[in-house]
Amino acid sequence: KVVTNWKPDLFLVGNPLNMDGTISKIKTKSDKFSNFIEERYNIPVELVDERLSTREALDRISSKNEYLINNSDNRHSVAAQVILEHWFREQS
8 A cells, every 4th residue: 555655666675784794694585575575566676785774773762762772663763764864875
């Protein structure tokens, strides 16, 4: 429903690499997810480096309260924001 309503031109998916740039254990799942999305919606998927996104997210919310830090939904939401900001910076 979201795809139908928003009509995106592109999907961004976090690329879970190890800190040294090698392929992580979860990379296979990420690739399968990317392929599934691209095939299902016929919309291109671009992988975005997500290294350190969770750490940066925690840094951003650490000045808030402990609930925000311990709530995984908050961490994931802020990490997604970090990944999106990283992608925008790369486009300019």
